[in-house]
Amino acid sequence: xxxxxxxxxxxxxxxxxxxxxxxxxxxxxxxxxxxxxxxxxxxxxxxxxxxxxxxxxxxxxxxxxxxxxxxxxxxxxxxxxxxxxxxxxxxxxxxxxxxxxxxxxxxxxxxxxxxxxxxxxxxxxxxxxxxxxxxxxxxxxxxxxxxxxxxxxxxxxxxxxxxxxxxxxxxxxxxxxxxxxxxxxxxxxx
Amino acid sequence: xxxxxxxxxxxxxxxxxxxxxxxxxxxxxxxxxxxxxxxxxxxxxxxxxxxxxxxxxxxxxxxxxxxxxxxxxxxxxxxxxxxxxxxxxxxxxxxxxxxxxxxxxxxxxxxxxxxxxxxxxxxxxxxxxxxxxxxxxxxxxxxxxxxxxxxxxxxxxxxxxxxxxxxxxxxxxxxxxxxxxxxxxxxxxx
Numbered sequence: 001x002x003x004x005x006x007x008x009x010x011x012x013x014x015x016x017x018x019x020x021x022x023x024x025x026x027x028x029x030x031x032x033x034x035x036x037x038x039x040x041x042x043x044x045x046x047x048x049x050x051x052x053x054x055x056x057x058x059x060x061x062x063x064x065x066x067x068x069x070x071x072x073x074x075x076x077x078x079x080x081x082x083x084x085x086x087x088x089x090x091x092x093x094x095x096x097x098x099x100x101x102x103x104x105x106x107x108x109x110x111x112x113x114x115x116x117x118x119x120x121x122x123x124x125x126x127x128x129x130x131x132x133x134x135x136x137x138x139x140x141x142x143x144x145x146x147x148x149x150x151x152x153x154x155x156x157x158x159x160x161x162x163x164x165x166x167x168x169x170x171x172x173x174x175x176x177x178x179x180x181x182x183x184x185x186x187x188x189x190x
Numbered sequence: 191x192x193x194x195x196x197x198x199x200x201x202x203x204x205x206x207x208x209x210x211x212x213x214x215x216x217x218x219x220x221x222x223x224x225x226x227x228x229x230x231x232x233x234x235x236x237x238x239x240x241x242x243x244x245x246x247x248x249x250x251x252x253x254x255x256x257x258x259x260x261x262x263x264x265x266x267x268x269x270x271x272x273x274x275x276x277x278x279x280x281x282x283x284x285x286x287x288x289x290x291x292x293x294x295x296x297x298x299x300x301x302x303x304x305x306x307x308x309x310x311x312x313x314x315x316x317x318x319x320x321x322x323x324x325x326x327x328x329x330x331x332x333x334x335x336x337x338x339x340x341x342x343x344x345x346x347x348x349x350x351x352x353x354x355x356x357x358x359x360x361x362x363x364x365x366x367x368x369x370x371x372x373x374x375x376x377x378x379x380x
Contacts, residue, residue, distance in 0.1 A: 044307050046267055051239035052257065067242065067260035077236055081271065086312030088278035117234050122276030 026095040026130045026137065029178040030080065036176040037084075043181060045082030045089065051075055077114045084181060085189070088123035090115060095130035095137075101157035102129050104149060112149055115142055124188050128170065128180060129163060138167035139183040216285040216320045216327065219368040220270065226366040227274075233371060235272030235279065241265055267304045274371060275379065278313035280305060285320035285327075291347035292319050294339060302339055305332055314378050318360065318370060319353060328357035329373040 030047065037043040056069035078092040092115065094106045107127075115125040119142055127145055130137040140158075144166050148158045168183035220237065227233040246259035268282040282305065284296045297317075305315040309332055317335055320327040330348075334356050338348045358373035 038307075041307075041310075044304070044311055044313075049239040049241035049263075052242045052244075052260070054242075054260075065262055067262070068258065070242070070244075070257035070260055072255055072257070073239075083278040083280075083308060083311045083313045086278075088273040088276075088313075090273075114234070117228075117231075118273060120231075121234055121273045123234075123273045123278075 026093055026128070026132075026178075029137075029172070030093055030128070030180075033176040033178045033180065034080075034082075037181065043082060043084040043089070045080060045084065047080050048075075048077070074108065074110070076110045078111055084124070084184065087188070088118070088121075089125075089184065090118045090123055091126050091128060093128040093130070095132050097132050098157075099131060099133050099160065101159045102131075102163060103157045104152055105156065107145075107149070112145065116146070124184060126184075126187075129158075129167075131160060134160075135172075136164075137170040137172070137178060137180075138163050139170055139180055139187065140167045141187070216283050216318070216322075216368075219327075219362070220283055220318070220370075223366040223368045223370065224270075224272075227371065233272060233274035233279070235270060235274065237270050238265075238267070264298065264300070266300045268301055274314070274374065277378070278308070278311075279315075279374065280308045280313055281316050281318060283318040283320070285322050287322050288347075289321060289323050289350065291349045292321075292353060293347045294342055295346065297335075297339070302335065306336070314374060316374075316377075319348075319357075321350060324350075325362075326354075327360040327362070327368060327370075328353050329360055329370055329377065330357045331377070 027047070034043075034045045034047070037045060051073040052070050053073050054067050054070045056067070058066045058068045060066060078090055080093065081088070081090040083089065092107065092111050094102070096102050096106065115127070118125040125142055127140045127142075128137055129140050140163060144158070144162070148155070148162075168187055170178055170180045170183050172178050217237070224233075224235045224237070227235060241263040242260050243263050244257050244260045246257070248256045248258045250256060268280055270283065271278070271280040273279065282297065282301050284292070286292050286296065305317070308315040315332055317330045317332075318327055319330050330353060334348070334352070338345070338352075358377055360368055360370045360373050362368050
């Protein structure tokens with residue numbers, strides 16, 4: 001996926017990259033990528049399970065539990081963490097259908113606080129922001145994120161242009177599908 | 191909690207430590223301990239949510255989801271991970287009601303593999319094993335764990351005596367309740 005300079009034109013959808021055509025499903029892409037990293041012993045990174053509050057469980061038989069009532073809880077941390085080249089790594093991944101900006105309401109306050117705490121403790125923290133319709137995903141630094149997050153009285157989103165100019169584009173391909181560790185290496189190891 | 195040399199005698203239950211009297215609930219103890227570590231900015235360590243497979247969700251109203259059918263999944267990784275003094279840290283915590291040994295059937299194969307992968311990638315990996323009735327918790331190394339895990343044709347448990355002689359006793363107290371990072375420091379940082 002290359003960088004596209006005319007995000008508002010319809011022709012964008014017709015330009016051919018296999019990645020863009022099948023549509024961006026960020027979570028799937030990250031899951032197969034993380035599996036690739038594990039299989040090839042590059043990194044050990046997992047998506048955390050979704051936090052669920054279980055209210056009622058039914059036992060139709062010994063050792064068999066069926067959850068009959070439960071609710072989704074707000075996550076207090078991020079979706080992904082793990083280890084890469086001896087370093088602790090932690091990130092949140094979000095996608096947007098907007099082609100012009102990333103709305104900050106997509107991130108909750110706990111997640112920003114968590115990522116800042118990780119950075120403070122010597123870990124690698126960032127966000128992956130994907131623009132579905134452009135077929136582009138970026139590794140966004142905490143510096144950029146904090147700057148816009150703390151100025152939400154001014155504007156409630158980060159412009160696409162700003163993200164593009166100040167973040168690493170994540171190269172997508174066949175294997176691994178979304179090689180975000182390449183961007184991590186360039187940003188945090190060089 | 192001190193070291194008790196007569197685990198089979200009933201008098202053990204009468205010896206007074208507030209910790210033993212209220213009973214050991216390892217998960218609660220670790221949760222309040224991790225909260226303490228976060229509040230005092232010592233480390234950022236969380237318990238991962240329990241993995242649940244959601245089958246049926248009901249929406250009684252917009253933005254309200256009630257899970258009506260779901261099942262517990264076998265975890266592929268460990269329960270706890272995070273960052274401490276710039277290092278990635280990963281562990282599993284288990285308790286047993288046995289006073290003489292820790293049954294290896296309490297650990298699943300994926301968890302051992304995961305912990306070994308973490309160690310290989312430069313992280314800190316271990317297990318916390320708690321003997322409920324003795325009111326003792328130990329930080330057990332992968333070396334000891336692997337030795338017994340790989341010889342299950344010989345015996346299917348690790349003797350209490352072996353754990354006690356080869357592991358760090360985790361000091362319990364008021365704040366933090368179960369100071370396992372003290373044991374981590376002694377084992378991995380000195």
